[in-house]
Amino acid sequence: MLGTIRQKAVAARSLSSQVLENDLMRLRSVASVMRHYSAGTKEMTVRDALNSALDEEMAADPSVFVMGEEVGEYQGAYKITKGLLDKYGPERVVDTPITEAGFAGIGVGSAYHGLRPVVEFMTFNFSMQAIDHIINSAAKSNYMSAGQINVPIVFRGPNGPAAGVGAQHSQCYGAWYGSVPGLKVLVPYSSEDARGLLKAAIRDPDPVVFLENELLYGESFPVSAEALNSSFCLPIGKAKIEREGKDITITAFSKMAAEILEKDGISAEVINLRSIRPLDRATINASVRKTNRLVTVEEGFPQHGIGAEICASVVEDSFGYLDAPVERIAGADVPTPYAANLERMAFPQIEDIVRAARRVCYRKSSIAASA
């Protein structure tokens, strides 16, 4: 989930210190806040969630295989595919040369012939080299062939900013892929999201773009017993109400904001989108009809972004229910700078969301920005 994940990253980078340990502590404190919201006994990192999902789906279906740079012997650039090579062998865990256009095309071709590839992009920035295959070879094939050629492929990898990796390694591709008919675009946030959505994606007969977030890989979340089951799957196209509220709707995810706003007397309903395409317009609109105010949050570039689509959808379907104009919080309209202070300004921080939330409630900012 774009905004959700970004919010976690944002929380890590917020305010006083840029030191990594503080970031991690922030994340952990947010994670501990999570426990209020989901019942669960076991904890699992997002990394383990993805790894276990891959493992289970490969065990269940011999046509599932993994392909990408460093996925095999290196155990995965971010260790998501750790242990899979030993378990399934080099025919099913395929290390590729650094040739995205080539191996994405090979992946799609193998899916034409009925295999179920999981193609990893080390980050989605590199997917631009392969984007013709994702869109023209994969997304459109079922339509152009009138249903003869479906493409059961998953393209997965980290998306959006990390920390200090610069302009060419920080872009979010949710809006780009989210605009393409024929694709499904998923954005997991928690470990349960990661497990359920990846399993659903692998089983899906259509091409799925699975946008993860590097900073969340190490994060632990409680997982229910149900989620640990090997047949667990989450439905594609359904958002999750992470926290119920009555005053405003925030899409994307901001636990910290929700906490802060509580103090200000604002009860925010936070929607974890989980799926950009199909977009769960029904859940979003139902929430806005209840709260009458909306702030969209994302890390990607603002123009033609996810927030723009959500705003348009709400204006089309629920205009009469809005008590205030929709607010968008997004990444800054600049290539990502490297300097820590500038990078911080380039992505939404808690205070940005809080400020926007107060604006839609027509309240002046009473607490200092750095909460």
Place this chain on the structure above:
Amino acid sequence: MSLVRRSSDLLKPFTTAASTTSFLNSRRHFSTDDTTTITVETSVPFTGHNCEPPSRSVDTTPTELMKFFTDMALMRRMEIAADSLYKSKLIRGFCHLYDGQEAVCIGMEAAITKKDCIITAYRDHCIYLGRGGNLLQSFAELMGRQDGCSNGKGGSMHFYKKDACFFGGHGIVGAQVPLGCGLAFAQKYRKEDHVTFAMYGDGAANQGQLFEALNMAALWDLPAILVCENNHYGMGTAEWRAAKSPAYYKRGDYVPGLKVDGMDAFAVKQACKFAKEHALKNGPIILEMDTYRYHGHSMSDPGSTYRTRDEISGVRQERDPIERIRKLVLAHDLATEQQLKDIEKLARKEVDEAIAKAKESPMPAESELFTNVYRKGFGVESFGADRKELRATLP
């Protein structure tokens, strides 16, 4: 379909059973002899790169010779008819015609099975036919009708026949090569004894993704055969203006290659047979088919601004693939000139009938706008231009 036969002209007896089955199947008027071996010499020897080229002597049978003639005549007719349909605006958009290149498709089919995969670019009408595609579905697709092989939703560049392992029909130059290597990957993954022919042109031969895919195919020993249909022009750009080295069969470096006279169906057959055996044992190989297209790049290109009419008519005179087979048939006394002309007339008739029937096929229902977006849509909503007016639920 009843033809008047002059039995004295034929070498072998024939059955007189009249038939209404597809023309391509009813060659019983001619030799049903597929036991006599005829040995044919290819026009020129093969040139090998990092491999020992196969022999110039190719074995065939009377049946096969006649089939080559009949099938190519039909393909030729289909493409010429498409030209007229385009000019009368019944075919819209892009239309890339294959006439002149028929021997590549025919020779390939003679060497392989329908479990071997073929993937090509946008000059795909004849490949589709060669894979067992239907003439009516071909014309209906070109005219955007619901009886088209892609229900009218693909168009000229997007013909497919999955049950015959024909995977399209691709509009982006070069994309089909990694896709083809992916098909080969799947064949190897499943331990099948089949190969994939990934076809591309001299223009696409310079694409980076081709080399990326070839590298992986060689690294992983994929049963991929890259077939460069070198018709010497990438749209309007002659090969010497686009490629520093137009020896496309050598482009694979460590990957072996073979240069083949692509206007000689038997050379193509021999090369594909050789390539299939090679690929199953040793991984990828490149076949460069030296061929020629009579039409321009597409129907919007007259094809004479970048090449001379003398060149085009010269090739037609000296190297036409159908003429070559005609001469062989006559030399081996398998049919008379008149009988061959009758076959061509029959091809014309069959094409005309298919076109007439295709014209009757309606345009797709409006609900088709929203079908096949996904294989599994979960009841997701999709929208028309005015979303308040037109919405659909994707099943």
